[in-house]
Amino acid sequence: MGLLSLLIFLPLAATAIILLLPTSLRHSYKYIALGFTGAQFALAGYLYSQFDAAATGVNTRTGYQFVEQLSWIRMDLGTLGTLEIDYFLGVDGFSLPLLALSAFVMLMAIGASWHITKSLKGYFSLLMVLNLAVMGIFCALDFFLFYVFYEVMLLPLYFLIGIWGGARREYAAIKFFIYTLFGSVFMLLVIVGLYFSVINPDTGAHTFNMLHMMNPANYVENSFFAYINNYNEVFGIPARMIGFIVLFFAFAIKVPIVPLHTWLPDAHVEAPTPVSIILAGILLKVGGYGIIRICLSIFPDAAVDANWWLGLIGIVSIIYGALNALAQKDLKRLIAYSSVSHMGFVLLGIASLTAEGISGAMFQMISHGFLSAALFFLVGVIYDRVHDRYIYNFRGLASLMPKYTGYVAIAFFASLGLPGFSAFIGEAFVIIGTFNAESIGTGIPRWMAIAGSLGILLSAAYLLWTLQRMFFGQTRLKGGEEWASSLIDLSKREQLILFPTLTLALLLGIMPSLIFDKLNSSVLNLVALVTQYI
Structure with a gap:
């Protein structure tokens, strides 16, 4: 297991231990969560210190460090070729500081959870699953894998607000869930469109690899999102601009921008303090990171317009x-x-x-x-x-x-x-x-x-x-x-x-x-x- 995989899945080990321990030991849950999050923070600090800033880049794989790439899903689609999804991780100068920030903020959130008394096993388990998802988002370089982590993050937040929140917690949790899911559904359509527009130059198969999506040479000519000779339009708007707009608003909901911000005050007011810390300290950064990593890097021409x-x-x-x-x-x-x-x-x-x-x-x-x-x-x-x-x-x-x-x-x-x-x-x-x-x-x-x-x-x-x-x-x-x-x-x-x-x-x-x-x-x-x- 590589260092990034260890960073991502350490909280999963904490979740397993917490779920296996009897409720008679419920007061130990917070110490388990604190110990694993502390180890995660130490590992993030080590990665930060070992990162070679001179080698970073955006367009090529050589610009990413601590890279892990394994074949995850391969499926023969007949005339459509082979479905190619990889477990592909790596970090650069954009993602590494946010990894360190996330580990630090999660440590703060665990420390702020000392007075939580309601359903401790469920609370700390959900907090650890959320930790896993956030780390995965900042490491993923396969768009499908990114989307999986992005969606996994939504579920524990919904329950953490809806169960441990204030008087109007159900309203705030549902509003947060609907806003985020709205952006995610349309994001998936763009991901599929990009998949069928991009070819892996090594295998000739369509791919979810973000780095291939950042290279204009890997786009199929006249495909929906092709860089060159792209005449596809939707209601008179170029297809690449449509893709940029859809992804931008999906991430902008997380930032959040006006007028897509109304879920934020309600979620913060009703959420318990540790969840508010995570919402402000990490979740909003996922939106900004997504705009930089995906909107600008994959659709730079649309970003300029x-x-x-x-x-x-x-x-x-x-x-x-x-x-x-x-x-x-x-x-x-x-x-x-x-x-x-x-x-x-x-x-x-x-x-x-x-x-x-x-x-x-x-x-x-x-x-x-x-x-x-x-x-x-x-x-x-x-x-x-x-x-x-x-x-x-x-x-x-x-x-x-x-x-x-x-x-x-x-x-x-x-x-x-x-x-x-x-x-x-x-x-x-x-x-x-x-x-x-x-x-x-x-x-x-x-x-x-x-x-x-x-x-x-x-x-x-x-x-x-x-x-x-x-x-x-x-x-x-x-x-x-x-x-x-x-x-x-x-x-x-x-x-x-x-x-x-x-x-x-x-x-x-x-x-x-x-x-x-x-x-x-x-x-x-x-x-x-x-x-x-x-």
Whole structure:
């Protein structure tokens, strides 16, 4: 078994052990999950340290490392040839940082699950299956295998929200499931269309291999998605543009973009804290990763034609998400809408089609991954104590919970893009890339960079206003003395979860090369692939 397979299937071993243990040992489930997730994080760190950034690329197999390829399904289809599906794994500069992020966030989620008491065997088993699916998504290089992991991820999230969530958990779980499934169904149609459009040059069979799909030479002439002499149209729209649009919206639901974002606030508000951490820290990144890995890499010609609209959608998401966050009275819903705004920067950076913009988008995904996880954990801390998140029910918390206030303040300042923290690097590179896009002819006007900067200003407004309302001034609590006695400061376990997260935000803000060094070659190869169609 290769290292990537081990990384993916470690959680499956944890699931098997948890399911086999009797319920009398239910208190050991969390330690098993923690142990296996910790081992997974250590393995992800080892892979990160062994990754040779100079060898990365996008178009060729040599650009991917730790590659594993086994024949999985072979079926004779008669006149249609042989069905060819491989167990094909590999990572490059785009996927490796997200693997490390996912392992880190899953470790946070396990640590945040200490107070879960309902159906522990089912809870931790589902959490481990979700862990497996996420790792598989970032490693898969066969489109069919990617789709399998993508769909497997949906099921545990549905149950984790629907069973362990809040009062309206069934509504939130069904809404999340329908939104995601809607995008997935149409994605499958494009996958099939790509399969019959691409030939494996080694075997002559149709293939789901993503790397072959990225090479124009492997497309069958006059096939539905052919690069050259493609005259196929649907309602007057070129087939390749249709494929790009369908895949984009399938992944954009996960990002999420406006107006496909409405599942996110409901899912976050109703989900338990560990699931909110995973939703914000990992699930949203699956959408951004899919746009980069699949939409841009397989349909670069369509991406060039559509990038102005992608930039506009990014700007709308940035400003709309920030304005909605400004209007919220529920702290958790405020953080959820801030995620819509911050992920808008990811889409704007991708739309710029510049090395700076795409690098900034990736850096923003990494930064937002652990900062949003920290913010949702901090919301969960106060909710666990008094079961309330209404902003106006709290005032003067700094005098009761000074350590908690310090962590919240640092997380807020890091999230709003204060220089010295990781979010500043991501947002600055996105703005720089967007501003430079016009000069190289990508079609993105400079006013989009200015509009994106407005989102940074709005994020400062809603985060600092929330900090002022809840933590400073004379202490006033809705629950009076009962709440005051319950609002104890952070425990050692809670600080152990938060301290590495905020330290990482500071470390990456000072030394962004820790990410950029792994990322740079992959970005340059992708930009070279896309800009030849400008």
